[in-house]
Amino acid sequence: MSKSKKNKLRGLLLGAGFVAIAAFIFTGCPSQQGMMDRGDAAQKVYVAPGDHDEYYGFFSGGYSGQLSVWGLPSARFLKVIPVFSQDPETGYGYSEETKPLLQTSYGFIPWDDSHHPHISQTDGDADGRWIFINGNNTPRIARIDLQTFETKEILELPNTGGNHASSFVTSNTEYVIGATRFSIPYEMDLDVPIDSYSDEFRGALSFIEVDPESGRMEMDFQILVPPYNYDLGRAGKGQSSDWVFFTTYNTEEAHTMLEINASRNDKDYIAAVNWKRAAELVREGRGTTMDAYYYHNYYEGNQGIAINDVKDQVTVLTPEDGQDFIYFLPTPKSPHGVDIDPTGEYIVAGGKLATVIPVHSFSRMLEAIENRDFDGNVENIPILNYDTTIAGEVQDPGLGPLHTEFDSRGYAYTSVYISSEIVKWSLDTFEVVDRIDAYYSIGHLMITGGDTKNPDDLYLVGLTKTAKDRYLPTGPKQNHPAQLYDISGDRMELLLDFPTIGEPHYAQAIRADKISGNVAQIYEIEDNDHPYAIDRINQNRVERDGDVVRVYMGSTRSHFRPDNIEGIKVGDTVYFHLTNLEQEWDVVHGIAIKGANNSEILVAPGQTKTMKWEPKRTGIYPFYCTAFCSALHQEMQGYVRVSAADSDVELTWKTGTN
Amino acid sequence: MKYLITIVAFMLMLLTIQACGNGEQSERSDASDTANGNELTDFELEHGFGPVTERLDIDEEIDMDKVAKGRNIYEMKCEMCHNMGSRMVGPPLGAITETRSPEFIMNFILNPSENVRKHPIGQALLREYMTEMPYQNVKEDEARAIVEYLRHYAETEL
Numbered sequence: 001m002s003k004s005k006k007n008k009l010r011g012l013l014l015g016a017g018f019v020a021i022a023a024f025i026f027t028g029c030p031s032q033q034g035m036m037d038r039g040d041a042a043q044k045v046y047v048a049p050g051d052h053d054e055y056y057g058f059f060s061g062g063y064s065g066q067l068s069v070w071g072l073p074s075a076r077f078l079k080v081i082p083v084f085s086q087d088p089e090t091g092y093g094y095s096e097e098t099k100p101l102l103q104t105s106y107g108f109i110p111w112d113d114s115h116h117p118h119i120s121q122t123d124g125d126a127d128g129r130w131i132f133i134n135g136n137n138t139p140r141i142a143r144i145d146l147q148t149f150e151t152k153e154i155l156e157l158p159n160t161g162g163n164h165a166s167s168f169v170t171s172n173t174e175y176v177i178g179a180t181r182f183s184i185p186y187e188m189d190l191d192v193p194i195d196s197y198s199d200e201f202r203g204a205l206s207f208i209e210v211d212p213e214s215g216r217m218e219m220d221f222q223i224l225v226p227p228y229n230y231d232l233g234r235a236g237k238g239q240s241s242d243w244v245f246f247t248t249y250n251t252e253e254a255h256t257m258l259e260i261n262a263s264r265n266d267k268d269y270i271a272a273v274n275w276k277r278a279a280e281l282v283r284e285g286r287g288t289t290m291d292a293y294y295y296h297n298y299y300e301g302n303q304g305i306a307i308n309d310v311k312d313q314v315t316v317l318t319p320e321d322g323q324d325f326i327y328f329l330p331t332p333k334s335p336h337g338v339d340i341d342p343t344g345e346y347i348v349a350g351g352k353l354a355t356v357i358p359v360h361s362f363s364r365m366l367e368a369i370e371n372r373d374f375d376g377n378v379e380n381i382p383i384l385n386y387d388t389t390i391a392g393e394v395q396d397p398g399l400g401p402l403h404t405e406f407d408s409r410g411y412a413y414t415s416v417y418i419s420s421e422i423v424k425w426s427l428d429t430f431e432v433v434d435r436i437d438a439y440y441s442i443g444h445l446m447i448t449g450g451d452t453k454n455p456d457d458l459y460l461v462g463l464t465k466t467a468k469d470r471y472l473p474t475g476p477k478q479n480h481p482a483q484l485y486d487i488s489g490d491r492m493e494l495l496l497d498f499p500t501i502g503e504p505h506y507a508q509a510i511r512a513d514k515i516s517g518n519v520a521q522i523y524e525i526e527d528n529d530h531p532y533a534i535d536r537i538n539q540n541r542v543e544r545d546g547d548v549v550r551v552y553m554g555s556t557r558s559h560f561r562p563d564n565i566e567g568i569k570v571g572d573t574v575y576f577h578l579t580n581l582e583q584e585w586d587v588v589h590g591i592a593i594k595g596a597n598n599s600e601i602l603v604a605p606g607q608t609k610t611m612k613w614e615p616k617r618t619g620i621y622p623f624y625c626t627a628f629c630s631a632l633h634q635e636m637q638g639y640v641r642v643s644a645a646d647s648d649v650e651l652t653w654k655t656g657t658n
Numbered sequence: 659m660k661y662l663i664t665i666v667a668f669m670l671m672l673l674t675i676q677a678c679g680n681g682e683q684s685e686r687s688d689a690s691d692t693a694n695g696n697e698l699t700d701f702e703l704e705h706g707f708g709p710v711t712e713r714l715d716i717d718e719e720i721d722m723d724k725v726a727k728g729r730n731i732y733e734m735k736c737e738m739c740h741n742m743g744s745r746m747v748g749p750p751l752g753a754i755t756e757t758r759s760p761e762f763i764m765n766f767i768l769n770p771s772e773n774v775r776k777h778p779i780g781q782a783l784l785r786e787y788m789t790e791m792p793y794q795n796v797k798e799d800e801a802r803a804i805v806e807y808l809r810h811y812a813e814t815e816l
Contacts, residue, residue: 522795525734537738556738557792559747581738583795632789656746 041495044486047074052516055448055509057461058117058131059482061085062503065112067133067144072448072509073459073484075498083142083151084112084135088599091590092151095601096575096610097530100306101154104138105293113137115505116167116232119146120215124171124237124453128514130215132167132176139163141178141208143215147520152299155217157206158292158314159186165233168451169210171241175275176217178206179246183227186316188291197255201227204316205246207275216298221282221315223326225271226379227253229262232337232403235275237453238344240362242276245347249334262334263353267386269328270338270349272365277325278317286321289313301529303608319380327369328378330386331358337403337444341412341427342453346391348412350402357401357414359430361391392430397423403506405447407457407487415442415462422462422485424492436492439483441465444506447487451508460485460492463504471499480504521585523606530608532577537561542653549574549651555589555603556581557630559655560623563638567651570618570644576601579608590626593640600626615642698777706779707772708765709798716760720810727800728807735794736767736804742811747789753816755809763808764801766791 047053053071056078061068065085069078086093086102093102093110102108112135119126131144139157144150157163162181169176185192186202202224209220228248236243251268254261281287292314297306319326329347335358337350347360368374368389374382400418407413410427420441424434442462449456462485467478479499486493525535534540537554540561544550549572554561560578568574580589582605592600593613601611615621625636643649701711742752754763766773766780770791773780784790796804 524795536733538733554738557747557789559738561738581735582792583735584793587792630789 041486041493045073045075045484045496047071047076052512054512055459056512056515057507057509058119059463059500059504059507060114060117060133061501062115062480062505063113064502065114065135066502067114067117067131068501068504069149070500071512072461073495075482075484075496079149080501081144081149081151083133083144084109084114084140084154086110086599089602091599091601091609091611094599094611096612097303097305097608098151100308101151101297103297103308104140104156104295105158105310106138109138111137112140114142115164117506117508118168118176118451119508119510120173120210121169121171121452122173124241126449126452126508126510126514127173128510128518130173131508132169134163134166134178136162136164136181139166139178139180141167141176141217143210143217145215146515147518148523149519153215153217154295154297155208155219156294156296157204157208157219158294158311159184159188159222159290160204160206163206165230165246166206168233168235168244170235170244170275171237171453173210173212175220175235175244175279176208176210177233177235177244177246177275178208179230179233180204181229181231183229186224186290188293194255197227198253201255203228203230205230205271205273207278217296219294219296219311219314220279221287221317223273223278224316224318225326225381226251228268229258230271231335234338234340234451236340236344236362237342240340240344240347242274243362244273244275245338245340246271246273247331247335247338247349248328249336265333267330267332268334269383270331270335270347270360271381272327272329272347274325277322281322281325282315282317287315287317290316303523303528303530303533305531305610323380323382324369326381327365328381328383329360329365329389330375330383331360332356339404339406339451341406342408342455344453346412346427348404348414350404350414352400352402352417354401357394357397357404357425358390359392359394359427360389364391365389394423394425394430394432396432397425398435402442403444405445405450405460406455407447408455409457413445413447413460413487413492415445417441417443420464422460422492424487434491436485436494438462438464439470439481439497440468446507446509448509449511456511458486458488459495459509460487461507461509463507465503467499470497482507521605522583523604525581525583525606528579528606528608530577530579532575532610533579533608534577534581535579537581540653540655542567542651544572544651547572551576551653553578553591554581555579555591555625555636557587558625558632558636560591560625560636560638561655562653563655565638565653566641566643567649568615568640568642569647569649570615570642572615574613574615574640576611576613576623577608578603578611580605582606587629588627589629589636591623592626593623594621602627615640618642618644702777705759705761706765706769706777708769710761710764710768712761714760714802716805720813721806722810724803724806725810728803728805731796731800732804732807735796739789739791742815748787748791749783751808753812755805755812760802760805760809763805764798767794767796767801767804768798769793 055072057070057072067081082092117133120130139160143153160180161184164181165179180203183201183203192200205223229250231247233246250262296309331349332351332354335349336352398416398419404414462483484496580603590602596613603609621640739747
């Protein structure tokens with residue numbers, strides 16, 4: 001280093017020292033808490049404008065029925081992916097392509113309650129190919145493609161009431177699971193007195209096979225189980241990856257006032273299911289085929305109109321079909337969550353009415369099964385001994401422990417609803433080592449990279465149920481919050497508190513680089529297999545077939561073709577099949593027409609979408625582009641002339657010459 | 659005394675920098691440096707910016723396979739904005755091969771936004787047509803085929 005540089009450095013250090021002293025004199029010594037809550041925390045969540053977050057966070061929308069996407073740690077809102085509910089912003093559930101996705105055996109349903117997103121896995125790690133999410137009310141599972149961030153498939157679960165313990169995947173996405181929360185008669189559409197609950201009602205655990213290439217789901221089999229409430233599920237990891245676990249409550253078999261009647265027993269169960277063995281039994285033909293009625297909705301090609309594949313049968317396996325694939329682990333008391341640590345050894349229950357967090361040992365469970373160490377059975381399901389399988393109980397976890405996730409350093413983090421806090425405890429000593437407040441009434445929590453065999457240790461997100469005073473007030477009903485905590489140190493530290501959409505019931509976060517490089521920027525025109533697409537503008541046309549008129553329309557900045565259409569009549573059903581011929585990322589066009597009993601339709605570059613319109617009055621109907629696409633966006637418009645039903649105005653269309 | 663003044667001045671400077679963020683200016687050089695066209699190479703001036711950086715060896719004789727392929731891509735990705743004989747959203751292209759080099763046409767197709775922003779011809783076109791030519795995800799061999807189609811059009815239709 002040259003002498004002049006040394007002098008400069010010395011001057012710099014001297015100056016910096018003075019500044020520090022000056023700052024200290026002028027502002028005083030900040031409290032450590034203040035430093036942590038303000039400066040330090042802000043720095044940790046700061047992502048500079050134009051820079052990208054380290055993680056994608058996928059938050060369920062709960063009663064919005066959707067899935068929202070966030071950048072973490074900044075908590076930048078990225079988008080809402082419509083899944084189970086219609087979305088007028090994009091036209092999802094309004095366009096002809098997407099309407100079939102919301103068809104069920106009960107007809108078209110514009111809404112559901114989406115609870116547990118789960119990212120597909122390879123070898124126990126999230127692989128970022130797809131994300132699954134359950135529909136709670138009319139039991140369904142959806143698959144969202146993470147190249148396009150669009151819902152591609154929805155499968156209805158037959159003979160199921162309330163698909164809550166869903167949509168968790170096994171270690172290689174062999175299966176995604178579902179279950180009945182509200183037991184109902186398993187036999188299809190059976191009309192019986194509610195008082196016949198114990199005799200006629202049954203639970204069903206669903207095993208949906210996932211095609212490793214396409215992601216396409218198929219209802220492989222259901223397991224018929226006693227009429228309890230099957231609440232949550234998780235797949236095992238590593239040594240336990242052939243198993244899935246479900247919690248039960250209401251082993252009392254109550255069907256009224258469950259608040260009291262289903263809270264009597266000291267212990268309910270965790271159902272441990274060896275899915276691999278169950279699948280083998282099904283392959284050996286041990287199951288039976290029963291009548292069922294359910295919808296499977298998906299796209300056959302890479303674009304097009306979703307189809308409704310209506311199913312009429314389901315394969316059912318009962319515990320009598322083989323006595324070595326399902327067991328009950330007694331667990332205190334009305335357990336809610338069941339969570340498996342990254343090694344696959346510990347099965348942690350959230351006994352929401354229990355005073356401890358029970359931790360079962362997978363290896364002890366296997367040993368007990370090996371030794372036939374059972375304490376009776378229920379409907380041919382062997383019951384294991386609590387004392388044999390339990391590895392430890394976490395004392396004083398707070399009131400109402402619900403859900404647990406894990407870091408890679410041997411610590412577990414449990415959400416505690418009633419006392420509204422997160423407790424961190426050791427998987428070695430089963431002792432609580434740290435606790436921090438949640439605002440307010442925490443349900444699920446998630447750790448970045450969580451529920452995999454390799455969780456990241458950076459952040460935890462708490463998903464809470466009420467905001468109350470946390471933000472500027474927005475009326476009697478406020479949006480649900482989420483809180484971001486730093487868990488990289490010994491103590492948990494609150495970094496950020498932000499409102500979300502709907503009810504962020506559960507969430508998952510994955511390292512951004514596992515997804516971002518694969519995200520599609522356009523739909524390639526050459527690959528558009530939509531039956532009503534045009535792949536060049538000279539194909540634009542209007543065709544009439546009886547009362548049905550199809551407009552094969554193309555768009556580019558800043559016009560539609562055709563944009564003048566005459567010869568439409570009152571009583572016609574008009575389909576605007578709009579192909580966006582742009583091939584540039586994020587150049588979106590939309591279409592809306594006056595008086596349509598429909599939402600607008602947004603069309604991504606290279607995509608074809610269809611808006612249905614049934615004009616009821618004669619007149620001139622303007623249509624226009626709803627997406628601000630260019631400097632001449634305001635010029636992007638057209639007219640349709642609607643004539644009387646008996647008129648003889650010829651069907652014509654044109655673009656370009658006045 | 660002089661030393662003290664230096665220190666105080668330095669402190670003030672540091673304080674100022676601290677108060678105003680990290681003081682780092684965003685890089686905006688690519689937009690301004692060449693906007694005046696002064697820094698264009700002769701090749702760029704003649705043949706545009708893009709992946710084609712040297713003259714191509716193009717046979718006098720038209721390659722009809724390329725014409726067919728080029729026509730397909732042209733109809734799919736260009737024709738919604740261009741006519742051959744008259745102005746539409748963009749300029750007419752029937753005689754474009756007579757005024758622009760094949761390399762220029764290819765670079766304009768493959769890299770429209772940079773040519774519109776930085777190249778004097780692109781800038782003039784934007785002033786005239788008020789719409790930036792969009793990127794249409796055309797591959798280099800496809801752009802070459804479009805050139806062949808346009809050459810063939812100019813030879814046979816004009």
